[in-house]
Amino acid sequence: MSEPTSERVLLPVKILEGETIDEDLAKLLSSLDVLVLGYHVVPEQTAPSQMRQQFETQAQQALDAIVQEFEDAGGTADSRLAFTHDADQTIERIGEEVGATAVAYPNPVPPIESIFVPVREEETIDRLVEFIGELRAGRPISLRLSSAQKEEVEMAGQRLERTREKLIERGIEEESIDEIQVDSSTPAVSIIDGAIAADVTVMAEPERDWRTFLFGELEERVAAESLGPVLVVKLPQSETDEPDDQTFVDE
Amino acid sequence: MPAPDGGGSTEPEAPDVAIGGENIEGEPPVTDSPTEVTEEATKHDDVELERTLGLVGGLSIGIGTMIGAGIFVFPGLAAEAAGPAAAGSFAIGAVVALLVALPTSELATAMPRSGGGYYFISRAMGTLAGTVVGISLWFGLVFATAFYLVGFGFYAVDLLREIGLQVGTGLVIPLAVIFGAVFTVLNVTGTENAAKLQNSIVALLLGLLIVFLSFGVIDSLGLLGPTEAPEEFAPHGSFPILTTAALVFTSYLGFAQVATVAGEMQDPGRNLPLAMVGSVIIVGVLYVVTIFVATSFLTAAELERLAEQEMLETAMVEVGRELLGPIGAFAIVLGGLLATMSSANASILSSSRAIYATSRDALLPLWASRVNLKYGTPHVALALAGGPILVLTATGRVEILAEVASFLHLVMYGLICIALIIIRRNPPEWYDPAFVLPAGPIVAVFGAVLSFALIAFMQPLSQVLGLAFLIATSAWYFYYARGVSLKGVL
Numbered sequence: 001m002s003e004p005t006s007e008r009v010l011l012p013v014k015i016l017e018g019e020t021i022d023e024d025l026a027k028l029l030s031s032l033d034v035l036v037l038g039y040h041v042v043p044e045q046t047a048p049s050q051m052r053q054q055f056e057t058q059a060q061q062a063l064d065a066i067v068q069e070f071e072d073a074g075g076t077a078d079s080r081l082a083f084t085h086d087a088d089q090t091i092e093r094i095g096e097e098v099g100a101t102a103v104a105y106p107n108p109v110p111p112i113e114s115i116f117v118p119v120r121e122e123e124t125i126d127r128l129v130e131f132i133g134e135l136r137a138g139r140p141i142s143l144r145l146s147s148a149q150k151e152e153v154e155m156a157g158q159r160l161e162r163t164r165e166k167l168i169e170r171g172i173e174e175e176s177i178d179e180i181q182v183d184s185s186t187p188a189v190s191i192i193d194g195a196i197a198a199d200v201t202v203m204a205e206p207e208r209d210w211r212t213f214l215f216g217e218l219e220e221r222v223a224a225e226s227l228g229p230v231l232v233v234k235l236p237q238s239e240t241d242e243p244d245d246q247t248f249v250d251e
Numbered sequence: 252m253p254a255p256d257g258g259g260s261t262e263p264e265a266p267d268v269a270i271g272g273e274n275i276e277g278e279p280p281v282t283d284s285p286t287e288v289t290e291e292a293t294k295h296d297d298v299e300l301e302r303t304l305g306l307v308g309g310l311s312i313g314i315g316t317m318i319g320a321g322i323f324v325f326p327g328l329a330a331e332a333a334g335p336a337a338a339g340s341f342a343i344g345a346v347v348a349l350l351v352a353l354p355t356s357e358l359a360t361a362m363p364r365s366g367g368g369y370y371f372i373s374r375a376m377g378t379l380a381g382t383v384v385g386i387s388l389w390f391g392l393v394f395a396t397a398f399y400l401v402g403f404g405f406y407a408v409d410l411l412r413e414i415g416l417q418v419g420t421g422l423v424i425p426l427a428v429i430f431g432a433v434f435t436v437l438n439v440t441g442t443e444n445a446a447k448l449q450n451s452i453v454a455l456l457l458g459l460l461i462v463f464l465s466f467g468v469i470d471s472l473g474l475l476g477p478t479e480a481p482e483e484f485a486p487h488g489s490f491p492i493l494t495t496a497a498l499v500f501t502s503y504l505g506f507a508q509v510a511t512v513a514g515e516m517q518d519p520g521r522n523l524p525l526a527m528v529g530s531v532i533i534v535g536v537l538y539v540v541t542i543f544v545a546t547s548f549l550t551a552a553e554l555e556r557l558a559e560q561e562m563l564e565t566a567m568v569e570v571g572r573e574l575l576g577p578i579g580a581f582a583i584v585l586g587g588l589l590a591t592m593s594s595a596n597a598s599i600l601s602s603s604r605a606i607y608a609t610s611r612d613a614l615l616p617l618w619a620s621r622v623n624l625k626y627g628t629p630h631v632a633l634a635l636a637g638g639p640i641l642v643l644t645a646t647g648r649v650e651i652l653a654e655v656a657s658f659l660h661l662v663m664y665g666l667i668c669i670a671l672i673i674i675r676r677n678p679p680e681w682y683d684p685a686f687v688l689p690a691g692p693i694v695a696v697f698g699a700v701l702s703f704a705l706i707a708f709m710q711p712l713s714q715v716l717g718l719a720f721l722i723a724t725s726a727w728y729f730y731y732a733r734g735v736s737l738k739g740v741l
Contacts, residue, residue: 016624045438045600045628047365048300049293049514050607053281054622056298082292084301085515093291093301 007134008033009231010100012091013066015059015081016040021066023073024109025229028200030075031137035098038063039082039090048083056081095234102131105223105230109199112228114178115141116198118148118191119163124204124235129163131233132202133170143167144198146181148190188218195226202231272734273613280612280735288363290518302517307450309509309522312597313530315453316505319594320653321538322460323587324402325499326545327566328650331554333495335546336485338539340495341502345535347705348503350698351664352531353688354671356524359510361674361684363519366608367510367601368663373612375670377738382728383721384663385609388511390720391659392602393636395504397643398652399595400427400434404644405564406587413568413577413584420561424647431595431644435637438599439630452593459586460537466574467544486551497708501653502538504660505594506531507667508601511608520685541567548573564649602636603629614732651716654709658717661702668699679739 009029013019015038038059042051063079070077080098084090095103117132119125132143145163147156164177181194195201206218215221223230273279287294292301304312321341329337358371369388373381404427411418485492506527509516516522548570549557557563565587571579607629610620621631643652672692674682688694706714 041627043441043627045441045603045633046622047512047514047604047607049283049365050611050620050629051622051627052298052300053283053611053620055624060297081298082301083298085303086301089291089303090301 005033005134007101007131008099009102009104010035010037010095011104011106012037012039015062016055021069021106022109024112025106026069026073028112030073031135034070034077036066036077036079037094039084039087041087042083042085044085052083102231102233107227107229109228112199114144114199116144116194116201118146118194118203119160120149125163127233127235128204129166129170142176142178146194148187150186192222192225195222199228201226205232205234272736274732274735278613278617302515304516306522306525309516309526310530311450311453313505313509313526314534315449315593316508316597317502317534318456319399319590321502321534322541323567323590324564325502326542327557327563329495329499330546330549331558331563333491334486336492337495338542339492340499341538341542343496344500344503347701348531350694350701352506352527354668354695354698355510356527356686357684357688357691358671359513359523360520360686361682363513365514365604367513368507368667369605369608371670372666373737375673378732378735379728380666381737382614382732383724384666385614386724387659387720388605388663389602391656392598393639394643394652394656396595396598396640398656399591400431400644401647401649402564403427403430403591406584406591409565409568410584413581424645427644428641431641435633439628439633440626449593452589456586456590459582464540464544471544471547493708497705498654500657500705508597511601511604524686545570599636603632606632606635612737613735651713654713655716658706658713661706665699665702668695671695
């Protein structure tokens with residue numbers, strides 16, 4: 001009960017494939033409420049309960065080790081363990097059940113000095129600013145903003161400027177926002193390029209459109225290409241039953 | 252907790268017998284009662300198992316298992332035995348299957364766990380019935396898979412002939428055995444998502460059949476030209492209708508396979524009944540129409556010619572040729588290959604699930620359900636299914652394989668119906684099916700009687716083999732699993 005945060009990050013880990021969490025990522029996320037989801041994808045020849053019967057203990061040990069990692073880094077983490085035929089479905093379901101506000105794709109991390117932030121849609125600015133504020137928690141981590149959208153340079157520049165102002169309003173030191181980059185190539189290309197060079201990427205959950213069908217989900221492509229972890233911030237459900245102020249019920 | 256004592260003169264309810272005991276090797280059944288079953292997952296204290304199969308996936312397993320036999324292998328054999336009245340044989344099969352699918356649906360929604368029929372029977376009737384059914388289900392599916400593989404062999408030979416290679420039927424069994432072996436290995440090592448492929452294959456087959464049958468119905472009603480001289484409806488009398496019904500019942504084995512993956516179905520209360528009953532109705536209608544169309548082309552003389560060539564199994568290819576020329580023949584050959592393949596695939600996977608369910612309950616050694624971490628597949632169970640499948644395929648006895656498969660399934664079907672009656676009489680505390688069958692016990696009585704009755708019309712050799720299996724599995728119970736108790740516990 002030390003620092004209540006409203007940001008709850010879901011961290012899916014392929015638990016039986018030896019995927020682990022870097023100490024630096026644990027440190028980075030220690031300011032947030034983390035839920036480690038250990039999962040294992042079971043082929044259709046096998047009943048998930050059959051896999052579980054044999055490998056639950058092994059999986060649970062690996063998961064406990066990851067939770068311990070977060071505690072060593074000064075944070076806390078809850079955990080869930082799942083056996084599934086379909087990883088996407090499991091990540092989505094558990095994300096909804098626990099009210100996750102962001103999903104992390106845990107790549108190995110270089111020492112984290114800066115965060116790459118593609119800012120595409122105007123509506124996502126507030127959420128991104130909020131999340132980054134909670135994540136940084138006053139630590140000296142610099143931000144690199146990018147417009148990452150095919151559009152006129154002027155519009156992109158204005159949007160990044162607004163983002164910058166809001167970040168400063170949120171209490172982030174002006175000198176930490178060290179680079180503003182107007183990039184007007186195709187969004188996917190520009191985000192992936194930026195993410196490759198970044199220590200960590202924080203991006204808003206992209207909308208699903210026809211490109212998702214053709215190329216797969218953008219955030220997964222970004223995570224696959226980039227060397228560092230990718231944090232995907234979920235947007236509040238627009239004008240649905242969800243209350244505006246984010247209150248999350250834990251247990 | 253305290254039971255209300257004001258219940259009148261009813262005797263105090265006997266406490267549920269706990270799952271427990273141990274088999275001859277000292278292994279107890281694995282207990283893992285879930286704490287919660289939601290639409291998308293089965294949750295235990297510290298682990299959850301995702302439910303990923305939707306209604307389409309369920310229907311695809313049911314239909315995909317069934318149409319290989321009913322549409323592509325049986326029409327020629329059935330028409331030769333019973334004439335156009337074979338449509339009645341398939342209709343009888345549909346009625347029996349439906350009368351079993353309905354009680355199965357109720358039980359499956361109350362116990363949406365891996366193992367299907369085996370699970371309900373062991374919980375309602377105890378370990379002896381459970382052992383007999385569990386091992387019979389394993390071997391019933393082994394016989395069924397061998398039957399589909401031989402059907403595949405026939406279509407493979409037909410394909411070679413369509414492309415101009417004059418090969419004899421002697422090649423049927425070698426091709427079937429080779430394919431069966433490749434298939435077993437692929438199931439152990441392959442982690443590609445074959446379920447999506449299966450869905451596409453089933454959709455393709457249904458599309459093909461609907462086009463084909465529409466043409467056939469229009470044609471056989473005489474709208475496109477002069478009608479052929481009508482065949483006599485039941486040239487061999489009415490008794491062959493019943494024996495043929497017993498033979499072709501293999502065409503209806505798939506719906507219960509849906510129940511073997513009940514633990515992986517989303518929203519099981521809704522999807523399990525829809526998938527089981529829906530797949531029986533869909534294939535039942537397709538079968539009857541197919542026989543109607545097929546028998547309007549397969550004259551007695553044509554059937555005799557095919558019988559001489561030992562190609563009755565692929566008689567549908569000739570129907571396709573009559574209807575749409577070489578393209579029609581080729582489409583049916585392709586359809587036959589895909590359909591028998593998907594039937595074999597679904598059945599070998601169900602067989603492995605049956606082995607898992609019985610081994611989890613200590614009726615077979617625990618190692619039988621071991622999974623390897625490299626591929627994540629149950630290699631032991633797949634080998635225990637694949638080995639006997641190859642031996643049986645090598646016999647090449649299509650009708651015997653089909654009937655023994657049906658025999659072993661029909662015993663389970665009858666017992667599922669009895670299980671429903673038993674459970675309805677004295678429902679355990681946990682019994683809360685999402686789908687409650689109206690007039691359940693009455694339907695179940697009919698289902699049980701008809702299931703057992705169908706066995707009486709099989710060939711003597713099939714009956715002897717089936718009975719031998721029941722005796723052998725009972726003996727296994729007394730030797731291996733007498734100390735295990737399973738009754739009454741979810």
